[in-house]
């Protein structure tokens with residue numbers, strides 16, 4: 308252990324993850340906590356980290372309240388509809404009422420925004436989206452965070468949260484290691500804001516082997532946002548609500564601008580509008596939800612998946628009409644250049660010019676996230692003025708651990724935040740964290756050296772394991788005494804894929820399969836004690852894997868608990884194929900006991916605050 312130097316930092320606000328939510332939190336923490344010590348720790352480098360690393364072509368969440376375009380209530384109704392009723396409306400409303408101010412700051416900071424030449428307003432791509440030249444989106448928000456923080460630590464992966472030893476269920480900081488130097492870092496902090504993104508690569512991806520990094524969701528998003536709070540006993544919500552995306556095949560290029568701006572549409576191999584064909588069958592499963600407008604994303608996926616199973620594939624995006632217009636053709640290509648260059652490369656390699664050939668679409672492997680069109684994540688307190696008692700315990704965006712806050716993908720129940728909403732949620736969490744400190748809720752936190760030393764031993768154990776076990780390698784990487792991170796990852800992905808509703812089963816699972824999946828995950832957990840790392844990069848892979856495995860357990864427990872198919876097109880419970888509003892019009896909340904590792908689950912009411920308030924006003 309002596310070769311891994313230990314560094315200590317004491318601070319007021321510790322932000323874990325410097326993506327969209329983390330940069331928002333770091334920026335806002337300085338606004339409210341002028342004299343506080345604020346530190347942001349990032350696994351990569353905040354200039355190009357997180358899901359927005361490569362840039363974006365649209366800000367997907369902007370109300371346009373100044374022009375009367377949308378109100379926060381409209382956004383709540385939209386998210387509620389898309390999630391088949393299951394959202395935390397207090398959180399969604401709170402984000403929506405603040406998101407415009409965030410976007411206006413991005414504009415001031417120099418993010419190139421496209422303008423509508425006739426109206427002078429931001430150029431709309433759809434009802435909620437505005438178009439940007441967003442290649443430099445991430446460096447721009449990173450600069451705001453860098454100017455606000457006392458210190459930004461890049462290349463440090465946070466592996467564990469520290470807990471206060473003088474008061475139960477209160478956070479005391481976090482620990483991790485530097486992936487370049489191998490140093491051990493202890494951050495003792497009064498508050499921690501977890502903003503570590505979502506989880507890709509827990510389900511087996513379509514692209515395997517040398518193409519393995521080609522997923523829709525950022526391959527480096529490894530579920531730390533979930534594993535860190537789960538490990539210390541924080542409550543989680545809606546973890547069954549994984550997302551499946553319909554995207555351009557092989558490159559996962561975005562389709563939003565194509566549907567909304569270029570007005571392209573989909574058809575099956577015979578040139579038919581296949582969505583209509585599945586209307587009656589879908590109505591059988593979900594009732595009137597299929598008549599909602601816009602059609603919930605999962606139900607559109609459902610038609611795609613059923614059509615493919617029935618032999619109607621491949622499904623194509625009809626681009627050949629829109630691309631005859633030179634302006635739209637340019638927009639179509641530019642859409643990839645600022646965001647997913649790989650899609651343009653895939654088309655070039657497959658001889659696809661979308662002006663003459665309609666490209667194929669596919670449905671992705673599932674991912675877990677809380678900021679896009681699904682809302683898995685931590686169970687957090689809402690804002691004081693909006694939240695019913697079950698949803699409020701003192702500080703906005705605080706988890707069920709005192710002093711521990713979340714934002715962006717970390718927070719469950721509030722979908723459709725996207726980049727701007729995640730940054731906004733980071734701001735809300737930071738404001739509340741500063742208030743928590745000012746209210747003297749973080750006094751007397753005790754973190755002993757023993758706690759820190761124990762974590763140090765645990766963190767570097769995979770290096771020790773490898774050092775000893777490498778002597779027993781029988782060939783290649785085969786050893787009776789350790790498994791490598793990639794071996795463990797592939798085993799995890801197969802379990803999730805085959806038992807928990809991945810692509811292998813066309814997203815189908817059932818109670819028996821989930822039970823078996825949980826057994827296999829428990830054995831994997833045991834074996835992960837023997838994961839070996841030959842260098843610091845593999846050490847990072849080992850901890851990413853451990854975080855993914857814990858997140859997967861939680862996803863599987865939740866999927867088993869909800870005995871209905873709430874979101875056909877995201878996953879199916881074959882033993883409960885219908886949506887069941889009588890029994891399951893509720894949120895699911897879990898807690899893993901840190902001492903026993905056992906999960907307990909409960910139903911929590913879903914309150915439709917927006918229209919209830921309006922009904923009350925009317926009566």
Ligand SMILES: Cc1cc2nc3c(=O)[nH]c(=O)nc-3n(C[C@H](O)[C@H](O)[C@H](O)COP(=O)(O)OP(=O)(O)OC[C@H]3O[C@@H](n4cnc5c(N)ncnc54)[C@H](O)[C@@H]3O)c2cc1C
Pocket residue numbers: 323324325326327328329348349350351356357358359363364365366367368463464465466502503504505523524525527528529531532678679714715716717724725726727729730
């Ligand atoms: C493919 C794709 C396309 C999208 N398109 C759009 C779009 O067009 N418009 C839009 O508005 N939004 C879009 N989004 C959504 C948007 O990118 C996310 O909503 C947003 O980035 C979520 O913010 P976050 O901070 O929660 O996660 P991220 O921005 O991903 O940040 C998480 C950060 O945590 C770091 N991290 C992870 N684990 C650790 C750890 N253990 N220790 C330290 N650091 C850690 C990561 O490196 C990363 O920097 C898209 C997302 C994806 C994946």
